[in-house]
Amino acid sequence: MKSVLVLAALILGGVFITAFQAEGLKPQEKSTAMGEKNGNLHQATFAGGCFWCVESDFEKVDGVVAVISGYTGGQTEDPTYEQVSGGHTGHAEAVQILYDPARITYRQLLDVFWRHVDPTDAGGQFVDRGSQYRSAIFYHDAQQERLARESKEKLQQSGRFNKPIVTPIVKFERFYPAEDYHQDYYKKNALRYKFYRMHSGRDRFLKKAWPHDPVTAGAGEYLRPDEKALKQRLTPLQYRVTRQNATEPPFNNAYWNNKKKGIYVDIASGEPLFSSRDKFDSGTGWPSFTRPLEPANVVELDDRSLFVTRTEVRSKHGDSHLGHVFDDGPLPTGRRYCINSASLRFIPREELESQGYGKYSSLFE
Numbered sequence: 573m574k575s576v577l578v579l580a581a582l583i584l585g586g587v588f589i590t591a592f593q594a595e596g597l598k599p600q601e602k603s604t605a606m607g608e609k610n611g612n613l614h615q616a617t618f619a620g621g622c623f624w625c626v627e628s629d630f631e632k633v634d635g636v637v638a639v640i641s642g643y644t645g646g647q648t649e650d651p652t653y654e655q656v657s658g659g660h661t662g663h664a665e666a667v668q669i670l671y672d673p674a675r676i677t678y679r680q681l682l683d684v685f686w687r688h689v690d691p692t693d694a695g696g697q698f699v700d701r702g703s704q705y706r707s708a709i710f711y712h713d714a715q716q717e718r719l720a721r722e723s724k725e726k727l728q729q730s731g732r733f734n735k736p737i738v739t740p741i742v743k744f745e746r747f748y749p750a751e752d753y754h755q756d757y758y759k760k761n762a763l764r765y766k767f768y769r770m771h772s773g774r775d776r777f778l779k780k781a782w783p784h785d786p787v788t789a790g791a792g793e794y795l796r797p798d799e800k801a802l803k804q805r806l807t808p809l810q811y812r813v814t815r816q817n818a819t820e821p822p823f824n825n826a827y828w829n830n831k832k833k834g835i836y837v838d839i840a841s842g843e844p845l846f847s848s849r850d851k852f853d854s855g856t857g858w859p860s861f862t863r864p865l866e867p868a869n870v871v872e873l874d875d876r877s878l879f880v881t882r883t884e885v886r887s888k889h890g891d892s893h894l895g896h897v898f899d900d901g902p903l904p905t906g907r908r909y910c911i912n913s914a915s916l917r918f919i920p921r922e923e924l925e926s927q928g929y930g931k932y933s934s935l936f937e
Contacts, residue, residue, distance in 0.1 A: 613637055614673050616681050617644060617710040617744050619666040620689040621697025624765055625774055626667045628758040629688045632883075634867040634905070635676025640668050641757070642749040644710060645742065653751055659702045666710070668747050678716055680868040682723040685709065687871075690777055691727065692735040698773040710744040717741065732781065766881070775874055782871075794843035794869070794889035802840060810839055813914040814892035817877075817884075822857025825913035829853075833936050834920040835865055835929060836911075841890030843869045845916065846909065849935060854901070854908055859916070861909040862901050865932070870909075872897060885909060 620626040623641035630639045643651050646662025656663045671681065689707045690697055696705040709724075711717040720741045728737045749755075758765040769775065796802075803811060812818035822828065827836070836846040836859070847865040854860035864870040868888065875884035875896065885894040894915045901908030919927050921936040 612672065612674065613670050614678070615712055616669040616671060616678060616716070617666055617712065617747060618669070618681075618685050619645065619664040619706060619708040619710070620685065621665065621700050621705045621707065621774070622768070622772065623665040623667055623750065623754065624757040625769055625772070626665075626688065627756070628765070630667060630669055630681075630684065632872060633676065633681070633684055634863045635674075635680075636669055636671045638670040640749055641754045642666060642668060642747050644668075644745070644747045645708060650748055653754065656704050659704050662703070663748070664704055664706050664708055665750075666708070666747070668749075676867055679719050679723065682709070682720060683868055686723070686727055687782055688774075688778065689739065690781070691724075691737045691739040692733050694738045698777060699771070707739045709739060709741045711741060712744050717743075779873070794838070794841040796841050796890045796892075806839065807914075810914045813912045814840055814890075817893045819895075820858075820912045820914045825858065827859045827913040827916060827918055828857050830859070830918060832918070832920055834918055835924065835932050835935075836916040836918055837929070838869075838887040838890040838892050838894075839915055839917050840892050841887060842917075843887055843889045844929065844932065845869055845887060845894070846911065847932070847935060852902060854910065856910060858895065859911045859913055860901070861911065862905045862907060864909065870894075885911065887915075 618626065618630075627639045627641050630636055642665075643656050643661070643663040644666045645664045646656075648655060648661035648663065651661045651663055655661050656665065669681065671678075691707060694706065696702050697707055709720045711720055724737055724739065724741060727733075753760075758769075797805065799815075802815065806814065809818075809820060813820055830848075830851075833848045835844055835848070837844050844866045845864060846859075846861045850861045850863050850865070852860055852862060871886045871888050873884045873886065875882045883897045885897050886892060887894060892915050893912075895909065895911040898908045898910065899906060919929055921933065924930055924933045
């Protein structure tokens, strides 16, 4: 089905490019030693349907160092894409992730995974049907298995889905990297990828399944007050920005030029979002950051409200509209989180302990 949609994209775009002509190529190394722990980096393996989409989703997560598309879970050695997509190898399209556990935990990666798949579908994912497109968690050790089973049970008990969570949790055996043309497909073939994703049904399902509500897994103490309380607590501008997706004026807001040391939390829920250590002057007139302080508290969603696709940023537990993220930021991430001051509350470093955020004090020592 992916090939059909990709071909349609080429025809509609008036572009003729021979698709999938490099079938015998192997991927260049996107990182060293993806098959094992590399220094302080750890590994995770997930299947979630089309690996173009899963790779794209995970590569946007802070703390993820590398993501490679490939095949796992079957019997055929060194399979090709044609063999796997034919459904006769037992393998599933999957991704292998190299991540920094000091920046993101395996539990947080599981949260990302659940938010990007249909865990109730045992027959494939979205438009792609067959076991080769099944969702699955492949654990690498006993701790990953325990965390995965706890996470699955918590999602089942949350009642978010009215059908059973059927995503299997199985022991990782061996991963076969996919052909080179599949790696970073969403970057190298942006037109075809966007056409495929738009028509795959993935994003429509995810927006319906996760309609800006706090994620059940790990919501902790950060909860969004009810609408009545928000209207009483927030200024009219703060309410319009956080609840109605408005945008405040540039250069005329609380934090665009704030140079004090501290952290920024959600104005509604209090969940930690950004740090002054990652703040920079983007020249736009809005607070800009290279990365979130807590990646698990930041949700990225497609926004087509202005007839172009942008990436909206919302808080996970407070469900506040924060702003947008762009890929034109400085190193080390190359990203620019352009955030409304009206969505934030700044906590100076000297007040972190007294306001209950003491664990972040060490960032400014």
